[in-house]
Amino acid sequence: MRPTGILGIGYAVPEEKLTNFDLEKMVDTSDEWITTRTGIKERRIAPRHEATSDWAVKAAEKALADAGVSPGEIDLLIVATATGDYQVPSTASIVQHRLGIPDTAAYDLGAGCSGFVYALDQAWHAVRSGGYNKALVIGADLLSRIVNWRDRSTCVLFGDGAGAVVVGETAPDYGVLATYLGSDGSGAESLIIPAGGSRKPFDEEALAAGEHYLRMTGNEVFKFAVRIMEDATREVLRRAGLTPDDIDLFVPHQANIRIIEAAAKRLGVEEDRIVVNVQRYGNTSAASIPIALGEAVEEGRLKEGHRIVAVGFGAGLTWGAAALRWGRGPAGGAP
Numbered sequence: 001m002r003p004t005g006i007l008g009i010g011y012a013v014p015e016e017k018l019t020n021f022d023l024e025k026m027v028d029t030s031d032e033w034i035t036t037r038t039g040i041k042e043r044r045i046a047p048r049h050e051a052t053s054d055w056a057v058k059a060a061e062k063a064l065a066d067a068g069v070s071p072g073e074i075d076l077l078i079v080a081t082a083t084g085d086y087q088v089p090s091t092a093s094i095v096q097h098r099l100g101i102p103d104t105a106a107y108d109l110g111a112g113c114s115g116f117v118y119a120l121d122q123a124w125h126a127v128r129s130g131g132y133n134k135a136l137v138i139g140a141d142l143l144s145r146i147v148n149w150r151d152r153s154t155c156v157l158f159g160d161g162a163g164a165v166v167v168g169e170t171a172p173d174y175g176v177l178a179t180y181l182g183s184d185g186s187g188a189e190s191l192i193i194p195a196g197g198s199r200k201p202f203d204e205e206a207l208a209a210g211e212h213y214l215r216m217t218g219n220e221v222f223k224f225a226v227r228i229m230e231d232a233t234r235e236v237l238r239r240a241g242l243t244p245d246d247i248d249l250f251v252p253h254q255a256n257i258r259i260i261e262a263a264a265k266r267l268g269v270e271e272d273r274i275v276v277n278v279q280r281y282g283n284t285s286a287a288s289i290p291i292a293l294g295e296a297v298e299e300g301r302l303k304e305g306h307r308i309v310a311v312g313f314g315a316g317l318t319w320g321a322a323a324l325r326w327g328r329g330p331a332g333g334a335p
């Protein structure tokens with residue numbers, strides 16, 4: 001097995017901001033309620049004419065440039081998304097063509113907000129085993145397209161964006177150290193779009209009932225999230241032979257500040273070791289962790305050699321954690 005990790009990172013978010021005060025004019029809510037219950041102050045919304053692949057491409061171009069890798073070198077492309085351009089074909093195939101990546105394996109991965117960590121795990125295994133050489137992993141979601149803008153219990157929570165990483169060989173002891181993924185389908189209905197699939201094809205009845213929008217039992221997801229963020233972090237650290245004290249930076253899925261703070265408290269991770277940007281972007285689903293990682297690099301908080309844990313939870317219900325030593329290591333890793 002060869003050491004494998006993240007060679008480059010990029011993210012892209014729309015310019016248009018939707019603030020809590022804007023939402024006060026749309027639904028029966030308040031800046032005070034949203035801020036105290038979620039920590040979110042504003043989120044970004046993609047222009048109507050743009051689709052998830054457009055944002056996936058923007059993030060991927062930055063990640064490729066950051067890694068110094070050309071599209072022609074990519075031989076595996078995974079797009080984690082719950083809001084693909086179409087039901088068929090995959091968004092990954094569209095992105096592959098747009099980036100000029102030659103006939104690679106390209107597919108979408110559906111694990112809700114855990115999708116980026118799931119995709120990173122798959123790419124890590126694929127490259128470290130020698131089956132593939134360089135993978136492009138993208139987390140991209142336009143949640144604004146699937147929330148009901150009349151449902152105050154969901155529409156205030158989400159935003160749009162994309163993040164991407166290039167996965168390839170690193171120096172020994174760098175890159176991904178361990179991963180831990182899981183799913184508990186007994187919670188499938190707590191985060192669901194009831195219509196538009198084979199269970200209930202989209203029709204006039206579904207339209208009238210608003211069943212083509214995302215529905216969430218918020219407090220069930222909340223309880224699950226706090227427990228699983230702690231459990232998944234502890235398990236991935238155990239697999240990596242580390243403890244919470246060894247983590248330089250904790251990079252949780254950005255859904256709700258209360259979930260992040262509760263999990264961090266249980267783990268004994270102080271504020272200055274946690275990446276939080278939920279106040280500016282809301283929950284961007286599969287994009288949230290790569291956006292948080294990308295910002296941490298830009299701000300100089302995440303540096304070569306740092307040990308980090310990225311942990312997410314989402315629809316499924318699913319969860320995923322990855323422990324990494326950031327960077328390529330001495331001499332920039334292997335070619």
Ligand code: ACO
Pocket residue numbers: 028029030033034037038111112113114152153154156191216217218219220221222225255256283285313314315
């Ligand atoms: N503005 C004002 N009031 C609201 C709003 C709003 N935007 N939304 C709900 N309320 C009301 C409710 O109607 C309820 O009123 P009632 O008591 O009169 O019935 C009251 O506020 C309390 O509602 P709760 O649902 O109990 O509020 P809670 O403290 O649980 O917070 C929240 C709700 C923020 C959704 C929380 O449960 C949460 O964050 N859950 C996790 C969600 C999450 O992380 N989802 C992402 C999963 S990842 C993925 O795959 C997409």
